[in-house]
Amino acid sequence: MSITEDQARKVAHLARIAVDDAALPALARDLSGILHFMDQLNEVDVEGIEPMTGVTPMRLKRREDVVTSGGMADKILSNAPDAREGFFAVPKVVE
Amino acid sequence: MTNVNRLTIAEARDALARGDLTSVELTDACLGAIDAAGALNAFVHHTPDMARDMARAADARIKAGDAAPMTGIPVGIKDVFCVRGVPSQAGSRILQGFTPEYESTVTQNLWNAGAVMLGKLNQDEFAMGSTNESSCYGPAVNPWRGPDGAQLTPGGSSGGSAAAVAADLCLGATGTDTGGSIRQPAAFTGTVGLKPTYGRVSRWGVIAYASSLDQAGPMTRTVRDAAIMLGAMASADPQDSTCADLPVPDFEAALTGDIRGKRIGIPREYRVDGMPDAIDALWRQGAEMLRDAGAEIVDISLPHTKYALPAYYVIAPAEASSNLARYDGVRYGHRATLGSGDGITQMYENTRAQGFGPEVQRRVMIGTYVLSAGFYDAYYNRARRVRALIKRDFDQAFAAGIDSILAPATPSAAFPLGSGDKGDPVQMYLNDVFTVTLNLAGLPGIAVPVGQDAQGLPLGLQLIGRPFEEGDLLNQAQVLEAAAGFVAKPDRWW
Numbered sequence: 001m002s003i004t005e006d007q008a009r010k011v012a013h014l015a016r017i018a019v020d021d022a023a024l025p026a027l028a029r030d031l032s033g034i035l036h037f038m039d040q041l042n043e044v045d046v047e048g049i050e051p052m053t054g055v056t057p058m059r060l061k062r063r064e065d066v067v068t069s070g071g072m073a074d075k076i077l078s079n080a081p082d083a084r085e086g087f088f089a090v091p092k093v094v095e
Numbered sequence: 096m097t098n099v100n101r102l103t104i105a106e107a108r109d110a111l112a113r114g115d116l117t118s119v120e121l122t123d124a125c126l127g128a129i130d131a132a133g134a135l136n137a138f139v140h141h142t143p144d145m146a147r148d149m150a151r152a153a154d155a156r157i158k159a160g161d162a163a164p165m166t167g168i169p170v171g172i173k174d175v176f177c178v179r180g181v182p183s184q185a186g187s188r189i190l191q192g193f194t195p196e197y198e199s200t201v202t203q204n205l206w207n208a209g210a211v212m213l214g215k216l217n218q219d220e221f222a223m224g225s226t227n228e229s230s231c232y233g234p235a236v237n238p239w240r241g242p243d244g245a246q247l248t249p250g251g252s253s254g255g256s257a258a259a260v261a262a263d264l265c266l267g268a269t270g271t272d273t274g275g276s277i278r279q280p281a282a283f284t285g286t287v288g289l290k291p292t293y294g295r296v297s298r299w300g301v302i303a304y305a306s307s308l309d310q311a312g313p314m315t316r317t318v319r320d321a322a323i324m325l326g327a328m329a330s331a332d333p334q335d336s337t338c339a340d341l342p343v344p345d346f347e348a349a350l351t352g353d354i355r356g357k358r359i360g361i362p363r364e365y366r367v368d369g370m371p372d373a374i375d376a377l378w379r380q381g382a383e384m385l386r387d388a389g390a391e392i393v394d395i396s397l398p399h400t401k402y403a404l405p406a407y408y409v410i411a412p413a414e415a416s417s418n419l420a421r422y423d424g425v426r427y428g429h430r431a432t433l434g435s436g437d438g439i440t441q442m443y444e445n446t447r448a449q450g451f452g453p454e455v456q457r458r459v460m461i462g463t464y465v466l467s468a469g470f471y472d473a474y475y476n477r478a479r480r481v482r483a484l485i486k487r488d489f490d491q492a493f494a495a496g497i498d499s500i501l502a503p504a505t506p507s508a509a510f511p512l513g514s515g516d517k518g519d520p521v522q523m524y525l526n527d528v529f530t531v532t533l534n535l536a537g538l539p540g541i542a543v544p545v546g547q548d549a550q551g552l553p554l555g556l557q558l559i560g561r562p563f564e565e566g567d568l569l570n571q572a573q574v575l576e577a578a579a580g581f582v583a584k585p586d587r588w589w
Binding site: 003008011012013014015016017018019027030031033034035037038039040041042043044046049050051052053054055056058060061063072075076078079080081082088090091092093 | 192193194196197293294307333336337339340399401402404405406408409416420423424425426427428429430433437438439440441442443444445447448451456457459460461462463464465467474476477478479480481482483484486519520521524535536537562
């Protein structure tokens with residue numbers, strides 16, 4: 001499987017990573033090389049095999065549905081690049 | 096006592112208990128060694144004041160008769176662990192300036208046991224890499240040098256941890272292993288690296304790469320030290336729903352030296368094309384050593400081994416693309432400067448383009464691709480099915496009475512920094528050929544230094560154990576370590 005420059009542009013956008021047009025051919029080549037390597041997986045007979053979600057056969061832990069933590073907005077905002085009046089601040093989202 | 100930074104954890108613990116040594120002396124010796132080892136670029140955030148405070152507290156605790164096995168032992172912490180108040184960037188520019196307000200469970204467990212924090216250790220960015228060259232801090236350097244004085248990679252991603260332990264800058268270090276990131280650097284530096292069973296150690300506060308594969312473990316100079324340090328790191332943890340609710344056994348007590356009757360498998364599929372003679376010979380010698388100690392060596396087959404790497408390089412990037420979506424310039428770390436008229440999409444895209452290095456960008460995009468509509472079944476689901484078959488191979492070997500599996504840790508000794516950068520990411524991924532299988536299966540594995548190649552560089556072997564039987568695995572590893580008698584140290588040039 002190879003991917004085209006257009007597909008590389010699309011995947012970069014889906015991943016929200018800016019890529020210059022000039023860098024797209026090299027990116028498409030890299031991604032194609034990796035996908036080609038993965039194509040080996042097509043040799044394996046996986047008929048009747050369930051996709052694995054976790055290695056340990058265990059039931060997901062349960063706990064009481066209660067508030068166990070919170071009330072620390074200052075701590076949560078302390079690493080924000082831009083925080084104002086107790087909120088994260090971002091560029092205008094809604095026109 | 097002189098050069099106390101060279102002591103093993105067990106030796107230091109005993110000297111501290113006897114009163115022959117204080118934690119303050121031991122910590123100062125390590126801090127001095129760290130200051131003199133800037134050329135190794137192993138420690139990337141230094142916490143000497145914190146270290147001395149913790150050492151004084153440890154000395155008081157020892158005096159009060161309240162010492163735990165790690166009390167007063169100075170350790171280094173891989174940058175990927177969140178430590179409250181200490182920069183924690185996972186080797187990435189995108190977390191520049193991030194100072195956690197909370198503590199990872201592993202480090203909290205270590206501090207509760209009385210261990211002393213020396214600083215943060217270099218690593219590949221988000222633990223993606225096998226050479227430490229994808230770090231935003233520049234590569235850590237292997238204390239072992241090539242025959243012509245060439246600077247070698249300490250391996251990765253836990254390269255700073257391995258370099259620091261090998262160069263006696265700390266007595267032990269934490270690492271994390273998603274596809275070999277503890278065991279490969281340990282093998283490249285002549286040290287011991289243990290990847291525990293998935294779920295043995297909490298992932299809470301460990302900056303995530305691939306959540307179904309990531310596992311933290313100890314990197315030390317001896318197998319006994321790995322047993323001691325794992326005991327301090329491991330715990331059940333309500334904060335990590337994948338962390339097993341199992342009691343933590345006394346791993347050191349499992350080191351009986353008796354492995355008579357153990358059945359140790361030699362997987363034929365690990366004999367890969369182009370494997371250097373030195374690695375092949377080492378593997379045979381290792382099997383002989385275990386046989387001489389009374390183990391039974393059995394040829395086994397793990398038929399899906401060759402598909403582990405391609406499966407890993409679908410699953411790990413898929414999980415990474417999801418985990419790393421949180422780095423968007425909103426909540427922490429780097430945010431790109433916006434041009435006039437730039438909206439939130441430009442902010443995301445420019446922040447991530449500037450903050451992530453090339454290998455991380457590549458893996459996030461591959462992960463995005465294999466999870467995208469139309470490819471999810473062909474790549475991601477197929478890889479997860481192959482993963483189930485890889486685990487089944489191991490399950491069948493264990494069900495047939497195999498206690499552990501002996502294999503090389505790496506396909507080569509440490510190689511020069513810069514030599515892997517040939518522009519082909521797949522070539523670099525092949526470094527993980529012997530290590531990724533057990534991450535996919537969730538099994539514990541340990542790299543033990545067993546010999547040296549013709550250039551005098553360390554070579555390691557890997558033992559793979561049954562799930563949650565790290566004690567048994569460590570016991571076999573210690574027998575191998577004792578039989579190999581690896582005592583070489585790098586000549587000090589830094």
